[in-house]
Amino acid sequence: MARRKKIYEGKAKILYEGPEPGTIVQYFKDDATAFNAEKKDVIDGKGVLNNRLSEYFMNGLAQIGVPTHFIKSLNMREQLVRQAEIIPLEVIVRNYAAGTMSKRLGIDEGTQLPRPIVEYCYKDDSLGDPLVSEEHIAAFGWASQQDMDDILSLALRVNDFLSGVMFGVGIKLVDFKIEIGRVFEGDFQRLIVADEISPDSCRLWDIETGQKLDKDVFRRDLGSLTDAYTEVAKRLGVLPQSSTPITKPTLIN
Template identity: 65%
Template sequence: MSQRKKLYEGKAKILYQGPEPGTIIQHFKDDATAFNAQKHEVIEGKGVLNNRISEHIFIQLDNLGIPTHFIKALNMREQLVQEVDVIPIEVVVRNFAAGSLVKRLGLEEGTHLPRTLVEYYYKDDELGDPMISEDHITTFGWATPQEIEEISGLALRINDFMCGMFSAVGIRLVDFKLEFGRVWEEEAMRIVLADEISPDNCRLWDVKTGDKLDKDRFRQDLGGLLNAYQEVAARLGLITRESQGGTSGPVLIKN
């Protein structure tokens, strides 16, 4: 078997050259990181859960007509995706106050925001992913005003869908991070959703108890990260309840 060509390794994923031109294999690792990788741990099974949850959400978004880089699932840890020209902007969508918003503005955690807030951060680990404005984005040529408008519109549509999806299973979508890229089809260019959507880049709280079901369990030393991710997957119907808490890993339910 020929060895695959590694294109990039990040904190939570490895990207390999795909089988066809313009494709990439996205491999989900078990690594958990926080504070720009200053805190790190390997949690067995985390990558499998993130892969399955992200696959499920991307398929639902595709069905809604939201363009994504997702092509198909390959196995328990990997997806085949389109190669995209990544826009170096992290888009954070907030419905409730949490994380850096609480620290910056002195808000009480969990405060319901008057309206959905969309923020932009420059994607650069060495700089700590600083918050930026639309003027920064256009001044430095990271995206055009038209692209920003399209990205913001897509982010709000994704938020509307995900709020409903999670609310239906008793989970509050507090905030989440998105990444977008450009793909060219003949002479046309379009913006597509890239990266992943999983408990690694969403804040998810149980509606009744307020329990955190996301990576804040790792950031805040709450413990039980894998159980929390399994709970999210189980509520979405992606793993069986019997598999939770077992030693053999989650049992996936395929679409």
């Protein structure tokens, strides 16, 4: 079997050349990072859970007409996705103050915002993914005004979908980030949701207890990350209620 060609390796995923032109195989790693990769660890089973959860959310978005890069799941850790030109922005939607917003603006964590607030960060790890305005985006040509209108619309539609899904299983969607990609269909450009949607890229709190069920568990040393992600997957029906946290297979001699 021919060895697949690696295209890119990031903090949480590896991208390989896909079997057909215009496709990519996205592999979910067990690596966990925080604070711009200053804190690192390998969490057994995290990649499997993120793969399953991202598949669940991408399929749900497709059902309501939100275009995504997801084509199909290949196995426990891999999915086939459309190749896209990624716009160099992290698109962040905030429903409650948390994380950097709380620190930056002095707002108590957990404060509900008057309306969803969309922020943009320039994707550059060496710079710490700095917050940028639409003026920066337009001036440096990262996206056109039409792109920005479409990105805002996509982000708010994703927020509506995720908020509703999470509320239905007793989870508060505090905030999340997505990436947007460009695909070309003939002479026409289309923007799609790319990368992943998982507890790695969302803040998720239990509505009743406030328990964190996202990567803040790792950032703040609040317990087992796989237990938190498994709880999200169980509530959404991605995993059966009786399942145990996913770990690497054990080899028996």
